[in-house]
Amino acid sequence: MGSSSKVVRPEDVLESLKNDGSIDALRMKIIAQLKANEDMKKNTMMMVEQSKVLNTPGAEKKTKRELFDALRQELETPVLEKASKAVWELILDHGRLGKEITETVEKVFCRLSGIDMMPPPPPAAGAHQEKDDMAVDEGEKSKEMDSFEPSSSRKRPFSDINRKGAGAVSNGSATDLHDESDDSDHKM
Numbered sequence: 001m002g003s004s005s006k007v008v009r010p011e012d013v014l015e016s017l018k019n020d021g022s023i024d025a026l027r028m029k030i031i032a033q034l035k036a037n038e039d040m041k042k043n044t045m046m047m048v049e050q051s052k053v054l055n056t057p058g059a060e061k062k063t064k065r066e067l068f069d070a071l072r073q074e075l076e077t078p079v080l081e082k083a084s085k086a087v088w089e090l091i092l093d094h095g096r097l098g099k100e101i102t103e104t105v106e107k108v109f110c111r112l113s114g115i116d117m118m119p120p121p122p123p124a125a126g127a128h129q130e131k132d133d134m135a136v137d138e139g140e141k142s143k144e145m146d147s148f149e150p151s152s153s154r155k156r157p158f159s160d161i162n163r164k165g166a167g168a169v170s171n172g173s174a175t176d177l178h179d180e181s182d183d184s185d186h187k188m
Contacts (some may be wrong), residue, residue: 008113011076016108024136026101033097047075 017023034040053059053070087144093181110116 006113013109022104044079
């Protein structure tokens with residue numbers, strides 16, 4: 001593959017995803033996560049228990065088929081609406097399945113357009129460790145900065161800027177030493 005790219009239509013990406021089995025694999029993951037959703041199960045069971053069909057006098061005399069058909073007619077729309085909302089939450093979750101969907105689509109798009117893929121990000125397992133390391137590093141940097149500063153303010157007084165020049169720092173840094181060495185050169 002080269003760095004030249006061609007125009008890729010969304011239909012081309014979708015067709016490729018269908019043909020290589022990616023859509024089916026993602027669909028199966030969505031279904032598995034939906035089936036594992038305990039809140040969905042509890043909500044659906046509660047809706048069935050509170051249904052008008054089962055709580056109507058004489059419901060116990062109906063056949064299973066009649067009850068099933070009546071329950072389906074009463075609850076199909078609200079249950080499917082909740083399932084649809086849960087599926088969209090899975091799809092749009094950029095931390096899990098949504099991220100996988102995005103990466104899969106991008107990979108197919110890049111392959112079809114001839115664009116070289118960027119290297120994958122580091123594994124997510126170390127993400128918490130990296131955040132902890134970054135927090136420690138930030139804390140150390142903050143301590144280092146505090147130790148170099150004579151006061152809590154990082155700003156220099158305007159008089160120091162005028163007296164020593166715009167590049168000077170009045171806290172004993174290398175620029176102060178440089179300024180003094182310039183003065184000693186002029187004395188010779």
